[in-house]
Amino acid sequence: MTSQGLAIENVSLSVAGRLLIRGLSFVVEQTRPTTIMGPSGAGKSALIAFIGGHLDRAFKATGRVIVAGADIVNLPAERRGIGVLFQDDLLFPHLSVGANLAFGLNASIQGSAVRRATVEQALDEASLVGFYDRDPATLSGGQRSRAALMRSLLADPRALLLDEPFGKLDQALRREFRHFVFESAARRGLPVLMATHDPADAEAAGGPVLLIGEASSPTEPH
Helix, strand or coil, X not given: CCCCCEEEXXXXXXXXXXXXXXXXXXXXXXXXXXXXXXXXXXXXXXXXXXXXXXXXXXXXXXXXXXXXXXXXXXXXXXXXXXXXXXXXXXXXXXXXXXXXXXXXXXXXXXXXXHHHHHHHHHHHHCCCCCCCCCCHHHCCHHHHHHHHHHHHHHCCCCEEEEECCCCCCCHXXXXXXXXXXXXXXXXXXXXXXXXXXXXXXXHHHCCCEEECCCCECCECCC
């Protein structure tokens, strides 16, 4: 599926009566990943959760999230068409690597042979050929991260959210996985929004950087 962009309109976030983000508006272009940076507690992960549809009830949020021209705020997470990649890969330990990826397959892909072939193709793209029946526990950190990304992409999302997805990888793996994530998203025409503490992540993304702080609107240094 080719996305038509992601727009955040007048979003405000608060928790326990404390305003974190006020009146945030920006557009994530398909060809330029947008990075959100700010101190711990500034609301970066909460914003990602609000867009993805899994914001903790302790937070209060207002505003609009526009994907492909439609406001998705009132839709449940599974109907938003948003892929999310977290710092933890969240692979299901009781499923094989292939079954983990198949779990994310778009429902439009029917038939066991077709679904298996689609997963095998994704494993090939992630340099995980022959890993379909492997136990996720036997994978390295980098392999687990690639598998998690492919599971998100197999759902055919309209946008991709990244919440500190490189934080647990060593420097060499981080550089490699960053390149793989941004290349995979670009190939599918997906708008990418990333929350991170690491300036190197933002540099690798190559797009606008929004700096947010408590109860402030963002500033864009680029």
